Amino acid sequence: MKRHLAVLACSLAVAVPAYAADEADAMALLEDSKCFKCHSVDKKKDGPAYKEVAAKYKGKPEAEAKLTKHVTQPSKVKIDGVEEDHGAVKIRSEARIKNLVQWILSR
Numbered sequence: 001m002k003r004h005l006a007v008l009a010c011s012l013a014v015a016v017p018a019y020a021a022d023e024a025d026a027m028a029l030l031e032d033s034k035c036f037k038c039h040s041v042d043k044k045k046d047g048p049a050y051k052e053v054a055a056k057y058k059g060k061p062e063a064e065a066k067l068t069k070h071v072t073q074p075s076k077v078k079i080d081g082v083e084e085d086h087g088a089v090k091i092r093s094e095a096r097i098k099n100l101v102q103w104i105l106s107r
């Protein structure tokens with residue numbers, strides 16, 4: 001029985017393409033965490049567009065770990081030469097953060 005479940009899980013994993021991140025949940029999290037103040041999906045604001053971020057990290061194996069750190073640990077960024085708090089997501093749900101990072105990387 002166990003073996004059947006494992007086989008089933010594998011075929012499901014293959015069937016779900018990489019862009020299947022939960023967009024609604026990622027957007028809700030960005031909204032709640034005020035990320036759209038400085039970012040948009042496809043236009044540069046004070047921060048880079050998420051499409052730009054996805055392009056920058058395309059094919060880089062360390063992308064997910066790096067962005068997870070970036071969105072969960074407060075840091076400082078320079079905007080027009082002025083240092084500002086970057087901010088971080090307001091939740092600690094690993095699953096939602098992973099979803100968000102994968103969503104950003106698949107723009």
Ligand code: HEC
Pocket residue numbers: 030033034035036037038039046047048053056066067070071077078079084085086087088089090104
């Ligand atoms: C005060 C404005 C501001 C806010 C608020 C903000 N960001 Fe940013 N973000 C920036 C700037 C500026 C950069 C570019 C920093 C750099 O490249 O050094 C950046 C970079 C990034 C990057 C790319 C990092 C990289 O390594 O290239 C990601 C991903 C990101 N932000 C996600 C988020 C998320 C998620 C939130 C909400 C929790 C958020 N940002 C909130 C300004 C902001």
